[in-house]
Amino acid sequence: MMAEEDDFEDDDDADDMAAQWAAMLDDEDEDDSESQQKGADRVLSQDEIDNLLGFNAEQGHDGETSGVRAIINSALVSYERLPMLEIIFDRLVRLTTTSLRNFTSDNVEVSLDGITSVRFGDYLNSIPLPAILSVFKAEEWDNFGLITVDSSLIYSVIDVLLGGRRSSSSMRVEGRPYTTIEMNLVRRMVEVLINDAEAAFAPLSKVTFNVDRLETNPRFATICRPANAAILVEMRVDMEDRGGKVELLIPYATIEPIRELLLQMFMGEKFGRDSIWEGHLATEIYSAKIGVDAVIYEEMMPLSKVMDFKEGQTLMFETAPTDPIYLKCGETIITEGQLGQRDRNVAVRVMKDLRKPKTTLASFEHAEQPNPMES
Template sequence: MAGEDDDDLAAEWGAAMAEQVGEDAEAMAAEWAAMLGGPAAVDDGGRKSPDRVLNQEEVDGLLGFNPHELGLNSQSGIRAIINSALVSYERLPMLEIVFDRLVRLLTTSLRNFTSDNVEVSLDGIRSVRFGDYLNSIPLPAILSVFKAHQWDGFGLMTVDSALIYSIIDVLLGGRRGAATMKVEGRPYTTIETSLVQRMIEVVLADAEQAFRPITNVNFSLDRLETNPRFAAITRPANAAILVNLRIDMEDRGGFIEVLLPYATIEPIRETLLQQFMGEKFGRDATWEGHLATEIWSAEAELHAVLYDKKLPLRTILDLDIGDTLMLDVAPDELVEIRCGDQVLTEARMGRAGDKVAVQIARPLRRSHTTLAAFEAAGESRKDA
């Protein structure tokens, strides 16, 4: 009797546990379906619940951002993909000074060119890949390819459509305060291209003056393009310096972007690494001039040597009072004029008044090592 009761109780407990496990499995499946946004997400009333929205932590994890570290050390997710396309910018302090000087020169030149109140500002200098920049140029725009003759390289200058139409309005007498002209998608006319070309030539002339304190370079306009594919001046993966200049003419204006590949500015890279204008990395002409002046005014002691002979130490130690040393020279032989251990020339011995004097008989023996020889030796060491 007791055994039958135990069997009934065990069967009842087993049925209850199976029912509970089934309910837990269904609840877990519903929770997973809700997280995945699937059709199995059902609420208590049997209706489908709306798609689950990711919280901020899940979004940050997907994008690779860390809100505590501002994502500076995180290289996961989409951020790692984005950072792989970035270009490390080598800071060139002198280049920033050059373009700051260009801003001041352009402000005056464009005021004279347009007879209007023009303000030029430097929006920034950054490093980009050439291919990425070409793909990011908003069209329509005019792209001018210019050549730097002394550097044997090319650069690119982009004038956006807003500045193009602003310059045309100013030069052709357009009214101030008019609404911004909408871009029609048509190609630029010959008159419009010619006016923009004149402005680009003004910018290139000021760029030459801006670079003049550190190097002499001539910029010449090579061609104008409206299609970025025809304005390629280097490989798409090559790095370049992009300078953004903003031109404001009261209520109108636009941007000029100057792009210089690193290969173009490589000949003056050491100069652009200077912290300030005139910083010296090697030969200093001022110090050379000062040293030469001091050498010319220095005093040197000369000796007239009648006879020089080497004797054994034993002979010198055996000398006594009354001993005679024979000088193997004739009375009319020349004496050596020395400065330290160096023999400068030879002279004849004589008398001037009550003093013994010498008369220079041969030219000075000049050193064969000159400044040019030192420079040539330095160049050979660099080549080696």
């Protein structure tokens, strides 16, 4: 009976322990479910959303992007990789200021609002209408560009050229197509702009821009695929109390022929080649002293035969006194000559021109070349 009572007590202890473990597991499951519920109900703050998408107000436009924004912009070429573009467009602004002053006979100030890299399709969709889009062709580069003139600048230029009254608010007529006179006046202004663009690119590369057509519908001004990258230059034209914006868009495919020139940090930069250093190096090389060997006879023989040479042995050369000998510099044969005697000294008369190396630098031809016969 005592043994049976002990068995019953052991079973009760085991049941109590199992119940305690089950209660502990239930508490842990409840804690996990509550934490998961709290995580699901948690709402991200605006800062966390901006960091996730890669938008940071502190970095601005020039800072490095991250997150989803970096993935989207990874395939977009940045104009900052072409340093010469800023110099060219700054020159364009200065030239345009002078040209538009002469064109309108008014006090005109042109300022550069910004240079950005955009997708061509996104730019067409963002053009505020009405506007006039001028398609021009770069003849030497065999591709096209686009100039967009907004309505405010169009009506301001028309008022100035036709003697209209000065008004603080630009006149904008909605729903009316531009007349022939307005289109011709805008064409004249666009011709002034592209002539200045030619002058801006002239120090870097000669190019001719010709107006191809004027369009009022962006769909008819397509010059490349919508996904292609392009450079957008925004310029602000102020004529005292009126003015507007003009935008110059050049696809990267258009400036591809001069891409190497645009990679320069400054005008006239040399990449891996300095003519001054080449000329100096060529002059020093030509004035350097080298040793030249006159080889009368040369033969390959086994080492065992050479080891059998004895003192006083005579070696016979299979050559005649009239046979040519070779002049060698190291292992390179530079010319041929004939053995002779001059002033009781053994001499060699050069019979052929020097053998030039296969690869030569152009600067070596302009350097001072001493006469090889004198040395």
